[in-house]
Amino acid sequence: MIRFADAFLRDITGIQPKMLLNLEEIQSEVREYQSKSPNITELTEEWVNHVAKIKKEIEGVNLKANGEILFLGELSPGCKACKEGKWDCIFITLKCNLDCDFCWSPNFSSCKNMESAFGSTPEEILFNLAGTEITGISFSGGEPFLEWEKLINWFSEFKRLSPGKYYWVYTNGLLADEKKIRQLSKLGLNEIRFNVAATGYNHPVVLKNMKVASRFIPSVTIEIPSIPEHKSRVLSNLAIWSKLGVKYLNLHELMYEPDSNSANHAGKKQIAILPDGHITAINPESRSLTLEVMKSVQKLGLSLSVNDCSLQSKIRQLKGRRRTLAPLVKKTYEKILNDEFLESCCAYWNEEKYFFFHSDSINEVRGKQNGCNLLRLIRTVPLGLHQKGKWIAKEDL
Numbered sequence: 001m002i003r004f005a006d007a008f009l010r011d012i013t014g015i016q017p018k019m020l021l022n023l024e025e026i027q028s029e030v031r032e033y034q035s036k037s038p039n040i041t042e043l044t045e046e047w048v049n050h051v052a053k054i055k056k057e058i059e060g061v062n063l064k065a066n067g068e069i070l071f072l073g074e075l076s077p078g079c080k081a082c083k084e085g086k087w088d089c090i091f092i093t094l095k096c097n098l099d100c101d102f103c104w105s106p107n108f109s110s111c112k113n114m115e116s117a118f119g120s121t122p123e124e125i126l127f128n129l130a131g132t133e134i135t136g137i138s139f140s141g142g143e144p145f146l147e148w149e150k151l152i153n154w155f156s157e158f159k160r161l162s163p164g165k166y167y168w169v170y171t172n173g174l175l176a177d178e179k180k181i182r183q184l185s186k187l188g189l190n191e192i193r194f195n196v197a198a199t200g201y202n203h204p205v206v207l208k209n210m211k212v213a214s215r216f217i218p219s220v221t222i223e224i225p226s227i228p229e230h231k232s233r234v235l236s237n238l239a240i241w242s243k244l245g246v247k248y249l250n251l252h253e254l255m256y257e258p259d260s261n262s263a264n265h266a267g268k269k270q271i272a273i274l275p276d277g278h279i280t281a282i283n284p285e286s287r288s289l290t291l292e293v294m295k296s297v298q299k300l301g302l303s304l305s306v307n308d309c310s311l312q313s314k315i316r317q318l319k320g321r322r323r324t325l326a327p328l329v330k331k332t333y334e335k336i337l338n339d340e341f342l343e344s345c346c347a348y349w350n351e352e353k354y355f356f357f358h359s360d361s362i363n364e365v366r367g368k369q370n371g372c373n374l375l376r377l378i379r380t381v382p383l384g385l386h387q388k389g390k391w392i393a394k395e396d397l
Helices: 006-013 023-034 040-057 077-083 122-129 144-161 178-187 204-216 228-243 286-300 311-329 359-368
Strands: 062-064 069-072 087-091 136-140 166-171 191-194 219-226 248-253 270-273 279-282 305-309 335-337 341-350 353-357 373-380 391-396
Touching (some): 040 311, 069 311, 077 311, 204 219
Antiparallel strands (some): 341 353
16 A cells, blocks of 8 residues: 655645555455344334333333333443443453353453453543543453452552442352452442352352342342243242342343354344344343243332343443444544444545545545545444444445
8 A cells, every 4th residue: 555645634634644444354344244134123123012012011110212221110320321321341351260151251262351442451441431421330251259359459449530430340149258248348339230140040159148248239239141941940039139138130131142152052043133233143032031020020019120131222232332432433534423333435546545534525635636536434433442343334426
């Protein structure tokens, strides 16, 4: 590739010329994306029917955001932040002391920490979050309690630098003993979430640790996938969990994510091709279990809030994440579209001779460059500062 006159590029884009993008790869990615057929419209219609059924069968169920947010009782402040895309998740480690067949965590040959979409240290993350609407921060894994010193050190630093945010931690509960819970409580942890599905729903050690947590942490939550085959175990433990002091029950629609244990998890699968081209699958029977849980909670009169964390809710969350990241990842020559996409233009002569510029400069480029072709390009806002998003559209100008 060749470079163009510095003066011209500074005049058009305001930046020094940097040929960091490969036009051939971009166009190939667009073709690959357009070869797929997102079926989100079909999935949305099915979700609308599910919502209509719940409204008939569950008195007082809460529906927000045109039905994308559905819950019984109340939502945890952490869930509120998550559903609006105002949440960042810190991956303390990818290591885990269990190996659940429904786990979404990616399969890696090495357990290198991923940290956060906004950076790799508390200082860097909070610097990048400054000016955003992020209100909640969680610590996850893997199993974050496996890296106790890192968890406690990072949490302490975040609380010191940004005390006003809502903080919670995820765990399977086996290592979350009273000593650790007391220490987290002293530092000001707002919420702890137990994945009891990982240990069979009623593991004595986990139940004991949940009871302890309810004494020291303001909010105790159970967060599990809604696995149809586990219906009897889930329903039989609702009253036990509530008696232990659990406030919130988050039921994830069962998903089968590529490159994770869940991809091979047993059960019915319905392919879901999302608007950004990501291909996953859901279990079409998962929602029925969530409905049964809500009905049982109401029938038993339990003080347990139930959150239906559906695919639609997750798509809403991703939209919010992209809205937050857009100003941070946007190049000088890009324009933000609908909070989720970035538009740029490209002038090219061949696959090795080209440059990118802002769409507001189209007429200026036409007047100064002869014999070039012009393209309008669109990519999704990436879900992390060090990702590039997906190129999804091109148009000859």
